[in-house]
Amino acid sequence: MERYDYNLPYMLQYEHVAWYEEGEVKILDRRIYPKEVSYVNCKSYMDVRQAIKDMVTQSAGPYTAAGMGMALAAYQARNLKDDDKIEFLKNASEQIATARPTTENRMRKITENSLDIGIKAIKEKKDPAEAIKNDTIKSLNRRYSTMEIVAKNLCLLIKDGDKILTQCFGETIIGMMLRILKEEEKNVSFYCAETRPYYQGARLTATCCSEMGFETTIVTDNAIAYLMENIGIDLFTSAADTITRDGNVANKIGTYQIAILSKHFNIPYYVTGIPDDDKYTREDITIEMRDPNLVLEGRTAKNVKALYPSFDITGKEFIDKIVTDKGNYDPENLHTYFDSETKRFY
Numbered sequence: 363m364e365r366y367d368y369n370l371p372y373m374l375q376y377e378h379v380a381w382y383e384e385g386e387v388k389i390l391d392r393r394i395y396p397k398e399v400s401y402v403n404c405k406s407y408m409d410v411r412q413a414i415k416d417m418v419t420q421s422a423g424p425y426t427a428a429g430m431g432m433a434l435a436a437y438q439a440r441n442l443k444d445d446d447k448i449e450f451l452k453n454a455s456e457q458i459a460t461a462r463p464t465t466e467n468r469m470r471k472i473t474e475n476s477l478d479i480g481i482k483a484i485k486e487k488k489d490p491a492e493a494i495k496n497d498t499i500k501s502l503n504r505r506y507s508t509m510e511i512v513a514k515n516l517c518l519l520i521k522d523g524d525k526i527l528t529q530c531f532g533e534t535i536i537g538m539m540l541r542i543l544k545e546e547e548k549n550v551s552f553y554c555a556e557t558r559p560y561y562q563g564a565r566l567t568a569t570c571c572s573e574m575g576f577e578t579t580i581v582t583d584n585a586i587a588y589l590m591e592n593i594g595i596d597l598f599t600s601a602a603d604t605i606t607r608d609g610n611v612a613n614k615i616g617t618y619q620i621a622i623l624s625k626h627f628n629i630p631y632y633v634t635g636i637p638d639d640d641k642y643t644r645e646d647i648t649i650e651m652r653d654p655n656l657v658l659e660g661r662t663a664k665n666v667k668a669l670y671p672s673f674d675i676t677g678k679e680f681i682d683k684i685v686t687d688k689g690n691y692d693p694e695n696l697h698t699y700f701d702s703e704t705k706r707f708y
């Protein structure tokens with residue numbers, strides 16, 4: 363089968379994102395990468411759900427883990443009667459889709475599609491696990507090829523020599539952008555906000571940028587104003603966990619404050635991704651609250667509390683372009699994205 367994960371950082375190669383094989387899903391453990399390259403081996407779809415909950419994989423990784431997890435569920439159900447197999451797959455779809463609130467809508471589309479593929483295979487007396495796995499690879503191809511178009515559109519806005527600030531880790535777009543920048547021979551440098559407390563920027567984005575040969579610098583999340591004032595940043599770009607039809611964006615906590623600073627320093631902010639057809643306004647976004655202990659890390663007095671909202675919402679007034687597969691939109695015109703036919707993304 364054709365694949366789109368060539369000339370991309372290690373993390374984006376299919377087997378390293380999440381991979382089903384012989385009754386097991388292997389997921390690269392992003393909680394410790396790149397210090398250690400090790401995998402979590404999931405023996406059941408509930409293990410996959412837990413791995414997504416525990417951030418073994420994140421960003422778009424759960425989209426892949428979801429499909430592979432459904433293949434594993436089909437394997438787990440192999441000795442059941444057909445009707446029970448279908449029931450088992452329905453439960454798996456619900457459990458995996460709801461592992462994290464942030465991308466539940468996107469995850470549900472993926473698991474329900476896997477469910478349909480599984481049911482079709484069961485009815486045709488084929489192996490549902492193989493059918494779901496193959497369909498998951500096809501979805502990956504679709505997502506990678508769509509994001510390649512998005513990356514080309516983003517790279518139209520990037521000049522040779524630019525200093526680019528990033529936040530968190532939007533895995534597919536980062537990989538595709540790096541590949542295209544290399545093809546276009548643009549010599550840019552990256553400044554990656556660490557993205558405390560999970561450090562997606564420092565550990566994941568910075569690793570990918572450096573692996574692909576670009577000069578890469580990490581900054582603490584509170585160094586952004588200094589960076590913009592003293593080093594000079596040409597553009598800020600991030601992916602998004604939600605892009606509402608009316609042009610607002612939910613992304614990793616800290617994105618909003620960087621967007622405000624970008625406006626202050628006249629630095630353009632480009633958001634990449636595919637708008638969510640089922641999210642109309644910011645009211646449709648649920649902010650995921652995660653374990654405050656990750657913020658405390660045992661470094662303060664016992665009674666001190668912490669708050670860990672994992673995402674924030676950046677209003678359209680702080681966004682210069684929303685970069686999609688259909689071109690680059692001013693946020694106030696984003697609603698027109700849905701006027702023309704929309705390809706399946708996952």
Ligand SMILES: CSC[C@@H](O)[C@@H](O)C(=O)COP(=O)(O)O
Binds near residue numbers: 529530533562602613
């Ligand atoms: C779907 S990509 C969105 C990213 O830019 C970003 O916010 C992110 O990596 C997701 O956060 P995470 O909590 O690490 O899964």
